[in-house]
Amino acid sequence: MNTKMKKEYVIYKLSEEMKKATRIDNELFTKFDVKRGLRNEDGTGVLVGLTKVGNVVGYERVPGGGLKPIPGKLFYRGYDVEDIAHNMMKEKRFGFEEVAYLLLSGHLPNKEELSSFGELINDNMPLEQKTKMNIIELEGNNIMNILARSVLEMYRFDPDAESTTSDILMRQSVELISKFPTIIAYAYNMLRHATHGRSLHIRHPNENLSIAENFLYMLKKDFTKLDARTLDMLLVLQAEHGGGNNSTFTVRVVSSSRTDTYSAIAAGIGSLKGPLHGGANIQVVDMYHHLQENIKDWNSVEEIDTYFTRMLNKEVYDKSGLIYGIGHAVYTISDPRALLLKELARDLAREKGKELEFAFLELLEERAIEIFGRVKNNGKTVSSNVDFYSGFVYELIGLPQEIYTPLFAMARIVGWCAHRNEELNFEGKRIIRPAYKNVLDDVAYVPIKKR
Ligand SMILES: CC(=O)SCCNC(=O)CCNC(=O)[C@H](O)C(C)(C)COP(=O)(O)OP(=O)(O)OC[C@H]1O[C@@H](n2cnc3c(N)ncnc32)[C@H](O)[C@@H]1OP(=O)(O)O
Numbered sequence: 001m002n003t004k005m006k007k008e009y010v011i012y013k014l015s016e017e018m019k020k021a022t023r024i025d026n027e028l029f030t031k032f033d034v035k036r037g038l039r040n041e042d043g044t045g046v047l048v049g050l051t052k053v054g055n056v057v058g059y060e061r062v063p064g065g066g067l068k069p070i071p072g073k074l075f076y077r078g079y080d081v082e083d084i085a086h087n088m089m090k091e092k093r094f095g096f097e098e099v100a101y102l103l104l105s106g107h108l109p110n111k112e113e114l115s116s117f118g119e120l121i122n123d124n125m126p127l128e129q130k131t132k133m134n135i136i137e138l139e140g141n142n143i144m145n146i147l148a149r150s151v152l153e154m155y156r157f158d159p160d161a162e163s164t165t166s167d168i169l170m171r172q173s174v175e176l177i178s179k180f181p182t183i184i185a186y187a188y189n190m191l192r193h194a195t196h197g198r199s200l201h202i203r204h205p206n207e208n209l210s211i212a213e214n215f216l217y218m219l220k221k222d223f224t225k226l227d228a229r230t231l232d233m234l235l236v237l238q239a240e241h242g243g244g245n246n247s248t249f250t251v252r253v254v255s256s257s258r259t260d261t262y263s264a265i266a267a268g269i270g271s272l273k274g275p276l277h278g279g280a281n282i283q284v285v286d287m288y289h290h291l292q293e294n295i296k297d298w299n300s301v302e303e304i305d306t307y308f309t310r311m312l313n314k315e316v317y318d319k320s321g322l323i324y325g326i327g328h329a330v331y332t333i334s335d336p337r338a339l340l341l342k343e344l345a346r347d348l349a350r351e352k353g354k355e356l357e358f359a360f361l362e363l364l365e366e367r368a369i370e371i372f373g374r375v376k377n378n379g380k381t382v383s384s385n386v387d388f389y390s391g392f393v394y395e396l397i398g399l400p401q402e403i404y405t406p407l408f409a410m411a412r413i414v415g416w417c418a419h420r421n422e423e424l425n426f427e428g429k430r431i432i433r434p435a436y437k438n439v440l441d442d443v444a445y446v447p448i449k450k451r
């Protein structure tokens with residue numbers, strides 16, 4: 001066996017052993033009443049904290065037991081996101097800065113507060129020269145990875161990186177919110193240059209633009225007002241989702257050890273990247289393109305139903321058994337953001353001559369929900385989630401797939417910061433440390449000579 005084969009064999013052997021070592025009987029979870037995925041028997045999340053940042057509502061508890069699915073509602077600091085979104089649309093205003101101010105401070109800014117906050121954001125958008133150079137030099141084909149790396153680098157330039165006083169936490173929050181768009185735009189431009197041979201543009205942020213406009217300006221310079229307002233609405237809708245979603249909870253768990261802001265946020269980025277969480281927006285678009293190619297008649301309910309049934313049975317597509325963009329840990333009848341995005345997608349599709357594509361996606365949504373019910377038959381009410389239409393909308397405004405999940409991070413950084421700040425400031429805070437029950441018998445140690 002040559003050296004390479006020897007190394008491969010060691011890995012193979014270890015991985016086979018790992019397969020055995022990681023097997024845990026499903027019945028044991030019931031026996032020891034383990035809350036798998038921190039979920040109660042009825043699928044609801046185990047209560048692990050209190051928050052004033054956001055509220056996610058998808059069901060009502062019925063007196064005497066049981067859950068009643070209800071249309072989903074989302075609140076930022078007590079304000080209904082639908083009201084926030086409708087107001088922004090009515091007034092044709094950019095809203096992400098306002099939402100960021102609201103989530104960080106707890107109150108809606110007046111005109112003057114909003115304008116100074118906008119200036120502060122603009123001041124903080126440029127990156128350190130070294131970070132810029134690292135994005136260029138180290139390249140990388142995954143922008144979530146580059147984002148995490150660049151966030152960890154920010155530690156290096158922060159003289160108070162380890163401090164958790166409220167003024168430092170707030171300064172770090174503003175800097176992170178400001179720099180995410182710049183990092184993502186530069187990282188994508190570098191990726192495009194390295195992999196598609198396109199010219200490399202590193203545009204300095206323009207101090208008179210909103211975050212959404214500035215991002216598009218740095219990414220591709222030419223964009224329409226409609227593109228920018230659409231992106232702004234996506235940022236507004238994805239900014240926050242309570243303390244229990246996987247990435248925000250990750251940020252809270254990591255923060256509870258009192259580590260620095262950059263370590264906690266890098267962990268959140270790692271979580272959001274996952275295909276069951278923020279990474280689902282890329283999966284949905286991949287799945288949609290696959291279905292466009294594999295469903296011959298886009299109007300055929302029968303053909304779509306057959307394909308979805310086969311997908312749920314792990315026979316086709318990525319064989320994961322999942323239909324991406326469907327289902328949610330809290331929402332049942334509807335995700336309010338998906339409803340808003342669907343309307344946005346419908347209008348944009350009309351404007352861009354993509355009505356057939358929209359109609360196909362809408363039919364896929366309807367059939368996925370129906371077929372999920374038939375195949376799973378588990379009493380769970382599912383609907384489309386925020387990721388179902390977001391990728392389609394990004395595609396309609398000409399944004400590349402590689403940045404869909406990074407754009408989610410560009411929005412959710414606001415919620416992460418608000419939750420980290422809360423985690424480190426409430427009076428009764430404690431390190432988050434749940435328990436795992438050991439289900440393996442103790443064994444006597446065997447000296448190496450006797451093995
Ligand atoms: C921003 C966001 O994070 S939104 C969510 C984005 N993620 C996706 O769109 C990926 C697809 N969806 C899913 O995987 C899930 O619905 C999740 C992860 C979002 C939520 O999952 P959970 O709340 O754990 O769902 P839950 O455990 O109650 O589901 C019950 C059953 O339905 C299945 N299920 C749930 N959603 C789906 C789906 N979209 N496709 C196939 N099966 C699904 C589960 O696998 C489980 O089946 P099993 O008991 O046979 O294993």
Ligand SMILES: O=C([O-])CC(=O)C(=O)O
Pocket residue numbers: 056240241244245246277329330385386
């Ligand atoms: O809440 C969750 O589980 C997932 C999430 O972050 C979202 O839907 O925005």
